[in-house]
Each structure stands twice: as structure tokens, then as C-alpha cells.
Amino acid sequence: MVRTEDPRLLTVGGTYVDDLREPELAQAARVTFVRSPIAHALITGIDVSAAREAPGVVAVLTAADLDDLPPPPPDSGLTGTEGLPFPLGGHWSEPLFAVDRVRFVGEPVAMVITDDRYQGEDAAELVSVDYEQLPAVVGVAGALAGESLLFPPAGSNVAVSTGTPADSAAFDGCDAVVEQVIVNQRLAPVPLEGRAAAARWADGKLTLWVSTQNAQIARFILAGALGLDPANIRVVAPDVGGGFGAKIGVDRDGLLVAWAAKHIGRALRWAETRSENMLAMTHGRAQRQVVKIGGTRDGRILAYRLEIVQDTGAYSRMGGFLPFLTSLMAAGPYDIAHVETAYQVVMTNATPISAYRGAGRPEATAAIERAVDLFAAEIGMDATEVRRINLVPADKFPYTSGSGATYDTGEYVAGLDKVLTGAGYAELRAEQARRRETGDVLQLGIGVASYVEITAADADGGETARLVVHDDGTATVYTGSSAHGQGHHTAWAMLVQAELGIDMSKVTVIHGDTDLIPMGVGTYASRSLQLGGVALQKAAIEVKELGRKVAAEMLEASEADLELDVDRGVWQVRGDPATSTTWAQVAAHVGEAGLAADVNYTDGKPTFPFGTHLAVTEVDTETGKARLIRHVTVDDAGTVLSPVLAEGQRHGGIAQGVAQALLEEMVYDAEGNPVTGTLVDYAIITATELPSFELLASETPATVNPLGAKGIGEAGTIGATPATQNSVIDAVSHLGIRHIDMPLTPARVWAAISEARESR
Amino acid sequence: MKVTVTVNGGEVAAEVADRTLLVHFLRDVAGLTATNVGCDTSSCGACTVLLDGRSVKSCTVLAAQADGRQVTTVEGLSSGSEELHPVQQAFRAEHGLQCGFCTPGMVMASVSLLAENPSPTEDEVRSALEGNLCRCTGYHNIVRAVLAAASERRPS
Structure with missing residues (x-):
């Protein structure tokens, strides 16, 4: 393709x-x-x-x-x-x-x-x-201190405060409890076009x-x-x-x-110039989290609490909504009896925060995937084994998580196993042990993250499609969905060809013009295929039924006897292929009235893609430099329409996830001046810092839409970020290191190593 | 000042301000808009073109510096969308582009790489493209495309 x-x-x-x-x-x-x-x-x-x-x-x-x-x-x-x-x-x-x-x-x-x-x-x-x-309000600590206010009439820098009060009794039955403050740093989205x-x-x-x-x-x-x-x-x-x-x-x-x-x-x-873009286009992430996780010595997680302070920057754009999504997805793919979440949204003198690839869900996954590794380290169990014990089993779907989301379908354990087998997990651990034993300067780290995310969270907002078949046998799609790299023009043409047999090359896809498409929602939240694609499929089915009526009239046959040969795009009488008519002839027969259908699909439901990422890093223990050398993933987004496009989405997301883990951070000084305001200072990941990725296939169809599709756009950032972070920490865990905040720059990793060696 | 540049084989001459950047000369004077501006620090490579056959970042070259010289942009690589240059063809076959904004620069950098090193290893491709940023593909398919273009061109 x-x-x-x-x-x-x-x-x-x-x-x-x-x-x-x-x-x-x-x-x-x-x-x-x-x-x-x-x-x-x-x-x-x-x-x-x-x-x-x-x-x-x-x-x-x-x-x-x-x-x-x-x-x-x-x-x-x-x-x-x-x-x-x-x-x-x-x-x-x-x-x-x-x-x-x-x-x-x-x-x-x-x-x-x-x-x-x-x-x-x-x-x-x-x-x-x-x-x-x-006085500038810098970071969540500055906001909560409240010594300077961005909006004096509001009387506070805290715009939202909500959630469940901490219930320490929930952790009473635990053999081991770990708490950790985690910073999910502020990022700049940096689309190449500002x-x-x-x-x-x-x-x-x-x-x-x-x-x-x-x-x-x-x-x-x-x-x-x-x-x-x-x-x-x-x-x-x-x-x-x-x-x-x-x-x-x-x-x-x-x-x-x-x-x-x-x-x-x-x-x-x-x-805008790039320097403007770095300062004035919205940023993403920017949460300070406190995780508390507890469970039994044999690896069962019993209780989890996630507290979030969301820095939403100087104005309340979508940043205020992100911790809601983080809280909703807090429990991750795990069957945990007791889950609590609470969050605050605070104003700071920094660029406003909004959606950035994943928008609240990578933050949820980063928190619990760090927490699971911390818990595993505390009880001395392999972190992948802790995951296996606690992942929601396949026979429990649909499953309502401890943080309130109802997961549709999943094969979480199978996904984990596929990645471990594909990566050669046992061999990797053996290699790690060998390097530790020989005191190799380059230590090996193996990091795993399992995730479930929510896509098309606002499915009830719907999506539109209009499909017109013309009398020259071509078709035009008007979609409310919006392409900016994902490949809608190809995917939508594939859907039309699959349903009507009109060749992809004869399908024109139009989007993003409100005179032609007054109603539509657009592209975010990994919603395009499962809403816009389904809308188009429904429109194609309507056109097909219209076509059947017209073709029956033209061929003087009963509608029940007509079939569409989708290989040729031809209507024919069943058992008599010689009696046939083309889409062009059918459309010409309809004439001015047109062979068209309009659909506003609002019956969709959110879907819950899942998967596991495994990152292998080499950490230079003398310089602190971490290098990703392998990345193996299962990203199950239901039934896949185009493997090529779906893989492209995974590749790009993985790179952005790795970039957050290792390189990227928007940094402000004490006066609120950005110090990473150009691409010289803000470390966008380049080709030299990444390996080729190892993608494994897995398709567990969604049941809430006829395409069986879930979203794939954000899987990469959700899985790759914590897998990479866990991997770097794993590489130095034998020194007693349990946590290092992102980005895991050489300076930070080196400092953690030095501190660990001094305290020994 | 008057600047005359041979762009994709045709002469383009114009009076421009001294400080006119080559990328703006190409976009605003020559009317060739495939070459994009993605940053203001010579970091992203979206503006990469060939100047006398070697890749340059056209946001960091004055139009005056290109006076009397040959410039090739992605528009000059092929005669149209039906007949693609082997590197363009490989980017298409390997899905080496998504939003397309970095693509003209990425293709020109790749053309320049293969001119200098017709049989690069994966590491050499990654290293040669370090100055070209892509936010969509994770570079995975770009690297595959360049390697595929190299093996296509290699005499068997």
C-alpha cells in the first residue's frame, strides 16, 4: 500500500x-x-x-x-x-x-x-x-505557595481542587507500601510547521x-x-x-x-517563527504527581493512590481537563481493589498547557508504571512478574477499573508475553547480569510498561461524512475528520473501495473547509478512524443500498437478486454476471438527484487500546549517557485498516515518548524566563538517537463500532515514555537507585549514580 | 541588489533586499514553495536544498551568496508526480513521510548523502540525517527509505 x-x-x-x-x-x-x-x-x-x-x-x-x-x-x-x-x-x-x-x-x-x-x-x-x-509564579511549588497571584480577584492560583481524600486504612493490609514524588515535565509539541x-x-x-x-x-x-x-x-x-x-x-x-x-x-x-512557537504555542504534560502503591509480598497490588498537581500555565485552556483524564486512567491495565485519585489545577507564569499527544493518559501510565516498578523493587520481584499477576485477565472484560473507566476488550497478559518473547527477555536479563558481574562501563537496562488508554473519549461528539458517487464512476468524500499527516486520504479511499468496489484512485477526499463541510469535529484523541471512518463506512453502506435500488430498476431485476462485485465495482444479477451495470451508469441514471449519503455518526463509544512496550538502554556509568538500543512493542488498537499507516503512527509516537524520557524539557528560570526557547536549547530527538523499532502485531477488535477499530495515534507516547524511563533506572538499579525523574539526561543519571556510590 | 540564480535549471533574476535569505528567494521570488522554514536556528533542515550539488540549509544562506550558482529544490528532482526520483520513490514506497513538512528537506539531504556515499549503513544514514528533524515518523521509515533507495541504485 x-x-x-x-x-x-x-x-x-x-x-x-x-x-x-x-x-x-x-x-x-x-x-x-x-x-x-x-x-x-x-x-x-x-x-x-x-x-x-x-x-x-x-x-x-x-x-x-x-x-x-x-x-x-x-x-x-x-x-x-x-x-x-x-x-x-x-x-x-x-x-x-x-x-x-x-x-x-x-x-x-x-x-x-x-x-x-x-x-x-x-x-x-x-x-x-x-x-x-x-514576582513570577514558577512551577507548581510557586503556584501553591500563593505569594504572588496571576489573577488577584480569584484570591488563589488554584483554579480546581477535587478528588478523594486519602484513606490510609486502604493500605493497612499491605505488606509493602512505596511512595514517590514524580515529575512529568513540561514539553513543547514542536510540529515542524508552526x-x-x-x-x-x-x-x-x-x-x-x-x-x-x-x-x-x-x-x-x-x-x-x-x-x-x-x-x-x-x-x-x-x-x-x-x-x-x-x-x-x-x-x-x-x-x-x-x-x-x-x-x-x-x-x-x-x-510564526520557531522561537515564537516554542513560547506561545501551548505546551503539554507539566504534572507533579505523588504515587502511593501497596500490596502483598507475593506481588498482588492492593491499593494505589495518585495525587496530581497540574501546572496549566498562565491561562486555563485544555490543561485544566488533562488531570481528569489522568485520574480516569490512573489504575492503568491493573485489577486493583482500591484506587484513589485527587488533583489540583494551578496557574503559573508560563505558556498555557493543552493537549500534547496522549493528553493526560501518558501521565497516568507514567505514574503507575513507575509505581509498579517501585513496588516490584520493594518486594524483590521481577517487575514483569508483578505486571502479569495484576493485569486485568482476559475473562474479566468489560472491566470497570478502580479509577472508574470501563475497558471494552483486551488481552493484556497475552500482549505482555508477546513482547517478552519477541524481545528475548530472559536473554536480555542474562546479558544484564553478565555486564553487572564484569563491571562493564556500559550497563544494560530493560524497562517494561504495560498500558491501557482511552481513545475517542468524546465519542458522543460524533463525526460526519458525506459520500457522493459521480456519473464518471469516481467518488468524493467530504469528511469532518481532519488530516495532518495521518493518511486520511488513503484510509478513507480504502474504506470506499472496500465497501463499494470503486478503486481508491478514483476517490477524492476533501476535508477542512467549512463551506463544504459545515459540520464536523476533526482530529484529536485518536478518534478519526473509529468515528470518522465509521461515519464514512455508514455513508458507503447507504450509498450501496441506494445503488442497489437503482441498479435493480435499471436491470429489471429484484433487489434481492442483485449483488455488488466489489472487485470490479459492478452491480450484477446473482448467477448472471453478464447482466450488470457500473457505478458510473447507476449514478448517471440517478442524475441530478445524486447518488449520495450524509452521515453524522454519534453512536460511537470510547475504546481502550492497550499494549506493552519494552525498551533496552545502555547506560554509560561514567558519563550518565543513556542510549536506547532496542524498542519492542505490542500496540493493540483493535482491527487494523492499514498496517502501514498504523505502524507509522506507532513509530512517531515511540520517538516522541523516548524523547520525553531522555531529552526534552521546557525549562524556566526563577524569574519565569524560558531557557529552552529555541531548537538549539530544546532537545528534539534526532535520527542518531533512535534505533529502528520492533513492532509486533496484535488485534483484539473493539466491539462498540462496526470497524472493530480503536485509536492508534497516541499509543507510542503512552507506552514508550515509561518503558524508556524504567529501562534507564533498571540499568543502574543494582547501585540502589529506585527513581530518577525525566528527562534522563546524562547530568541527571550521572548525579544519581554518584550519589548512590557515595552513600554506599 | 540584483541576484541571478539558476534554480532547477532555469534562470531566476530579481532585485532583492541585501538581507534576503535564499529560502525566501526560492519561496517568494522563484515561487517554489516546497522548501519550508521550520526553525530560526538552522536546527531542523526543513529548508535543505542543493547549492552547486551539495546540501545547504537555505535559511542560513543569503540569496546574494547564491548569485551565479545552481540551486536544486525538491521540485527540480523529477519532472512531475508521475515520474519520481529514486529517493522520492523510496520515500513513497516505504511510507517515509506523514505530514510532509520536513519531507522536501529530508529528501534533498538524502539525495546529497547518496551522492557522497552511495552505499551507506543504517548508522551512516542516521548520522547524515541528524540535521533534519521529523516529528511524525520517528525516522524509522525515513531510514528504511534511504537504505532502499541506495540498494535500488547500486549496480547489481
């Missing part, structure tokens, strides 16, 4: 927002943002006069110009119940331009509009902003081209922010150069571009 998308991407390149050469944008001016260089300050004055005089400047806009917008959203009335809508509104509202206070480095303060891009960079330097610096938007206001209609995972959600947000009727807005998502959750909907920066195009009456373009 090769992708239908690729010839274009490989020869003339995709058409990303900054590549658009539409006539409507021919006279577009360039937007350059002026951003706060200070984490927390009052704005006491903005002087744009010098910038206005600079060459090529069309306009300079600030919050003072936002006089044509609706008021901010009302307080959501938040009191601390679960799964709340975010953003919060009220005291916690996020403005478009900063008004009288900046709350993170990178917050937009003003906008310079120029004829060309270099003029914008020059003019932005001339905008003079007077700041009165305030955020970008172009906008035009003409004839009472706003068009926004934006790099987004969801054109329709972007339109909804835009309508609310600008006070426009959605009918007067067209949002177009052209090719999108990666999203990873950070391009859900549209950010304030994109809203400002749209607003400014309308405000000054000129088409505008904006494509």
Missing part, C-alpha cells in the same frame, strides 16, 4: 498556510506579533508611535483597538466537579491581546502589520512597552485559512470570539504540518489575525 497523498508532497510539496497563493491573498500584508519578554508584569504604557512611522508599516494594533468585540465569556461557575469545560472564563479569562498585565513570556501584547516580512521584524522592535515587573494563519474580510464574510486540526471547531471559537454568525465565516485548513494536539481549534494569535483583517480591511498573513 502506498499513500495517495504522497506524490504531491514529494514533488511540489504540500500547500501549508504560508504556501497559499490564492488570489484573495495576493495583496496580503504580514503580521508580526510583539510579545511579552517578561513572565509577570503590569503593563503601564505602550508607545507605538515610532513603529507606526517605520518603513512598510500598515498598522500597529494593541488591546486598545479591540473595541469591536463581544465581552469575555462569563464565569463557568466552576466549583471543583470533574470533567469541567475549559477554558474557565470569569476571573480566569484569557484576553486576545494582553490588556493591563502579562502572564507569560511570549504573550501577545501588540501586532505590527507591514507590507513584507522583514519590515515587520524591524518595526516590532520599535514598539515600546513599559512593564512594572511582578502556527500559521491568513485571513480576509470581504463582502461581510470572513475567511480564515489556519493550520488547525479542526476547521469546524476553529469556526465555532472564531464566531464566539469575534461575535460573528458562523454562517459568515469560512475556515479552511489546507495541508497541516503536524499538530500533536497543539493545533486543536485556533489560538488567540490566530483569532487576532482574523480580527485584524476585518478591523483594518486588508488581507493578512501570519506564520
Whole structure:
């Protein structure tokens, strides 16, 4: 299978927002943002006069110009119940331009509009902003200390506080109890294409081209922010150069571009620089966790408690929702009698937190997979054996976990065994023992993580598909789902071919244009195939039944006697293949009325993919440098439509997971200044730091949708992160080391080794 | 200043500001938008093109420096989407791209690698592509694609 998308991407390149050469944008001016260089300050004055005089400047806009917008959203009335809508509104509202206070480095303060891009960079330097610096709230400790408040009227930096009070009695029957503070560090999503938007206001209609995972959600947000009727807005998502959750909907920066195009009456373009992207696109993760795990000496886990403080950054975007998902998935794939969770969401003077590949579930898996290893070490049992004892057995599904999620289907133990066999676990342990015995500088670590995750958590939000068969025998799919690398065009064409026998090459897939597809949800939460794919399959079945009626009429046969030969895409009378008609003829016969079906599929349910990852690392005990040398996985996402696409999703996720474990972290200094704000400082993983991956197949069909599909987009980050972390810690566990926080950089690992050797 | 560059075999001449970067010359003047800008620190390689046959990051080269020289972008590798260059073909066959944003640069870096080392090992491929970032593929299929292109070109 090769992708239908690729010839274009490989020869003339995709058409990303900054590549658009539409006539409507021919006279577009360039937007350059002026951003706060200070984490927390009052704005006491903005002087744009010098910038206005600079060459090529069309306009300079600030919050003072936002006089044509609706008021901010009302307080959501938040009191601390679960799964709340975010953003919060009220005291916690996020403005478009900063008004009288900046709350993170990178917050937009003003906008310079120029004829060309270099003029914008020059003019932005001339905008003079007077700041009165305030003490910065850095990290969760700073937020909880409450000495400085981001939103003084709220009276606290804690926006949400919820969960079950600790019940120490739950651990009374345990032989061994371990507690650990774990940091799940703040990450930058870094899609290779940063955020970008172009906008035009003409004839009472706003068009926004934006790099987004969801054109329709972007339109909804835009309508609310600008006070426009959605009918007067067209949002177009052209090719999108990666999203990873950070391009859900549209950010304030994109809203400002749209607003400014309308405000000054000129088409505008904006494509952020990477340095802007690192500061002003949302970040992910950023939880401080406390795990407590207890059980018997023979390996049965009896009780688990997870407490989370979620740093949601300077504003309450989706970050506030993430610990809800973490709590829901806290128990992981284990059958644990007593599970407790509690969380707080706190504001800090840092970039807002939102979804990043996994969005709350990698954090849950990281916590319990570390906890299981800690418990195994405490009772002196092999950690894979502890997993085997506690994994939910195959005969217990559907299974409701101790943290409240109902897992649909699973073969957790089989998945673990397949990975251990595939990796040669016993041989790896023997090699590890040999190196320990000889005191090899390069120690071997073997780390395992078993997981279950939730995909399409918002399945009831549904997804849309429209399928049209044309009188030339081709078909067009209009999907509410949204491609940004996943291969929707190929997968959707495969679904049409499988159902109707129309060759993939004759299927055109259209997405991301609200004029053509007004209703849709888009791509996140690994929801595309199981919702958008099912919607399309249902549309294809409707078209097939329509086709059967028409073909029966054309061939003067009864509908019951007709069959569709999907190899040839031809309707024929059963037992008489000579009496047949093609899709083109059927569509021509229908004529103007069209051979089409529209589906809004809202009957889906969340699904629960699962798997096990095994990472093998070599740790240089003299330098602390850890190197991943093998990565073996089972990622069971139900029935697989395209193995090639599914494997591609796993590869990319694994790399991002390994990157979190070993390299990546957004670091802020004590004043709230980001110190990893470029790709020189922020360690994106490269080809040299990864091996080829060893993927093992496993398919346990979902029962809640007709494709049997679960989501695969986020499995990699969920499994690979803790497997890699566990592996590095395992490599040095013989020195008495039980835990090292991510990222496991040489400095951290070396420090842990040195400390362990000194204390011996 | 006036800059004349031979881009994919055709001459492109224009008056540009002295500070114009080659990548912006290619995108805004020559109208070739496949070459992307992915960072501002020469870290990501999305803008990789060939300058007189050797790979350069076109965000770190001034258009003026390319005056009178030959530039090849991914658009110049093949005559169209039907006839792919062996490296493009291998990227397609091995699913070596997802969102496509790093792809033009990654393909050009791979072409440059194979010109210098027609039979690289996996480690050599990984090492040669260290300056080209991809956030989608985990590099797994990119490396396979480059190795496949190499074995395709190797005389049997």
C-alpha cells in the first residue's frame, strides 16, 4: 500500500498556510506579533508611535483597538466537579491581546502589520512597552505557595481542587507500601510547521485559512470570539504540518489575525517563527504527581493512590481537563481493589498547557508504571512478574477499573508475553547480569510498561461524512475528520473501495473547509478512524443500498437478486454476471438527484487500546549517557485498516515518548524566563538517537463500532515514555537507585549514580 | 541588489533586499514553495536544498551568496508526480513521510548523502540525517527509505 497523498508532497510539496497563493491573498500584508519578554508584569504604557512611522508599516494594533468585540465569556461557575469545560472564563479569562498585565513570556501584547516580512521584524522592535515587573509564579511549588497571584480577584492560583481524600486504612493490609514524588515535565509539541494563519474580510464574510486540526471547531471559537454568525465565516485548513494536539481549534494569535483583517480591511498573513512557537504555542504534560502503591509480598497490588498537581500555565485552556483524564486512567491495565485519585489545577507564569499527544493518559501510565516498578523493587520481584499477576485477565472484560473507566476488550497478559518473547527477555536479563558481574562501563537496562488508554473519549461528539458517487464512476468524500499527516486520504479511499468496489484512485477526499463541510469535529484523541471512518463506512453502506435500488430498476431485476462485485465495482444479477451495470451508469441514471449519503455518526463509544512496550538502554556509568538500543512493542488498537499507516503512527509516537524520557524539557528560570526557547536549547530527538523499532502485531477488535477499530495515534507516547524511563533506572538499579525523574539526561543519571556510590 | 540564480535549471533574476535569505528567494521570488522554514536556528533542515550539488540549509544562506550558482529544490528532482526520483520513490514506497513538512528537506539531504556515499549503513544514514528533524515518523521509515533507495541504485 502506498499513500495517495504522497506524490504531491514529494514533488511540489504540500500547500501549508504560508504556501497559499490564492488570489484573495495576493495583496496580503504580514503580521508580526510583539510579545511579552517578561513572565509577570503590569503593563503601564505602550508607545507605538515610532513603529507606526517605520518603513512598510500598515498598522500597529494593541488591546486598545479591540473595541469591536463581544465581552469575555462569563464565569463557568466552576466549583471543583470533574470533567469541567475549559477554558474557565470569569476571573480566569484569557484576553486576545494582553490588556493591563502579562502572564507569560511570549504573550501577545501588540501586532505590527507591514507590507513584507522583514519590515515587520524591524518595526516590532520599535514598539515600546513599559512593564512594572511582578514576582513570577514558577512551577507548581510557586503556584501553591500563593505569594504572588496571576489573577488577584480569584484570591488563589488554584483554579480546581477535587478528588478523594486519602484513606490510609486502604493500605493497612499491605505488606509493602512505596511512595514517590514524580515529575512529568513540561514539553513543547514542536510540529515542524508552526502556527500559521491568513485571513480576509470581504463582502461581510470572513475567511480564515489556519493550520488547525479542526476547521469546524476553529469556526465555532472564531464566531464566539469575534461575535460573528458562523454562517459568515469560512475556515479552511489546507495541508497541516503536524499538530500533536497543539493545533486543536485556533489560538488567540490566530483569532487576532482574523480580527485584524476585518478591523483594518486588508488581507493578512501570519506564520510564526520557531522561537515564537516554542513560547506561545501551548505546551503539554507539566504534572507533579505523588504515587502511593501497596500490596502483598507475593506481588498482588492492593491499593494505589495518585495525587496530581497540574501546572496549566498562565491561562486555563485544555490543561485544566488533562488531570481528569489522568485520574480516569490512573489504575492503568491493573485489577486493583482500591484506587484513589485527587488533583489540583494551578496557574503559573508560563505558556498555557493543552493537549500534547496522549493528553493526560501518558501521565497516568507514567505514574503507575513507575509505581509498579517501585513496588516490584520493594518486594524483590521481577517487575514483569508483578505486571502479569495484576493485569486485568482476559475473562474479566468489560472491566470497570478502580479509577472508574470501563475497558471494552483486551488481552493484556497475552500482549505482555508477546513482547517478552519477541524481545528475548530472559536473554536480555542474562546479558544484564553478565555486564553487572564484569563491571562493564556500559550497563544494560530493560524497562517494561504495560498500558491501557482511552481513545475517542468524546465519542458522543460524533463525526460526519458525506459520500457522493459521480456519473464518471469516481467518488468524493467530504469528511469532518481532519488530516495532518495521518493518511486520511488513503484510509478513507480504502474504506470506499472496500465497501463499494470503486478503486481508491478514483476517490477524492476533501476535508477542512467549512463551506463544504459545515459540520464536523476533526482530529484529536485518536478518534478519526473509529468515528470518522465509521461515519464514512455508514455513508458507503447507504450509498450501496441506494445503488442497489437503482441498479435493480435499471436491470429489471429484484433487489434481492442483485449483488455488488466489489472487485470490479459492478452491480450484477446473482448467477448472471453478464447482466450488470457500473457505478458510473447507476449514478448517471440517478442524475441530478445524486447518488449520495450524509452521515453524522454519534453512536460511537470510547475504546481502550492497550499494549506493552519494552525498551533496552545502555547506560554509560561514567558519563550518565543513556542510549536506547532496542524498542519492542505490542500496540493493540483493535482491527487494523492499514498496517502501514498504523505502524507509522506507532513509530512517531515511540520517538516522541523516548524523547520525553531522555531529552526534552521546557525549562524556566526563577524569574519565569524560558531557557529552552529555541531548537538549539530544546532537545528534539534526532535520527542518531533512535534505533529502528520492533513492532509486533496484535488485534483484539473493539466491539462498540462496526470497524472493530480503536485509536492508534497516541499509543507510542503512552507506552514508550515509561518503558524508556524504567529501562534507564533498571540499568543502574543494582547501585540502589529506585527513581530518577525525566528527562534522563546524562547530568541527571550521572548525579544519581554518584550519589548512590557515595552513600554506599 | 540584483541576484541571478539558476534554480532547477532555469534562470531566476530579481532585485532583492541585501538581507534576503535564499529560502525566501526560492519561496517568494522563484515561487517554489516546497522548501519550508521550520526553525530560526538552522536546527531542523526543513529548508535543505542543493547549492552547486551539495546540501545547504537555505535559511542560513543569503540569496546574494547564491548569485551565479545552481540551486536544486525538491521540485527540480523529477519532472512531475508521475515520474519520481529514486529517493522520492523510496520515500513513497516505504511510507517515509506523514505530514510532509520536513519531507522536501529530508529528501534533498538524502539525495546529497547518496551522492557522497552511495552505499551507506543504517548508522551512516542516521548520522547524515541528524540535521533534519521529523516529528511524525520517528525516522524509522525515513531510514528504511534511504537504505532502499541506495540498494535500488547500486549496480547489481
